[in-house]
Amino acid sequence: SKPIVAIVGRPNVGKSTLFNQIGKKRISIVDDMPGVTRDRIYLDAVWLGKPFVMIDTGGIEFSGDDKILSSMRDQAKLAMDEADVIVFVVDGRTGLTTSDEEVGKMLRTTKKPVILAVNKIDSPKQDNDIYEFYNLGLGDPIPIAAANALNLGDLLDAVVAAF
């Protein structure tokens, strides 16, 4: 069966934007609960002739601020259980946050490949903003701007190379 790629990261880093840029068609939407948007969405995608399935684990986002970290832990666990490759999206405008560090710590415990994408690098002027993310200990951060589909080719090259 097709490799599964999970996209994890804090709310508002641009996971859904990235997901929609990469995915071609929505496969299914699972579940709905009060206080939780549990729309775990699966999308079919293909890059360089290699098909894969993407999961937007960011559908699991709780409404209260105090719940963000626990929902991120759930996302990361789901990704580590179900995915073949994990794309960890962080926000190059906000910079590295405590929640990023917490999730990064979890992701460092998996043997699965983790690809670190720094989103919202909208122009080369922001290129230096990616360096602090080396502190996550997850390898080279890949700058992207999901909203304008900038550098998604490099990100997807790294994803399919990890299958």
Ligand code: GDP
């Ligand atoms: P999610 O909560 O992680 O799924 O994030 P969303 O995809 O919903 O995006 C959150 C916000 O970030 C939205 O207002 C997007 O328009 C914005 N956003 C997404 N990608 C980019 C980007 O490449 N550059 C900038 N400047 N904003 C972006």
Ligand code: MG
């Ligand atoms: Mg989202």
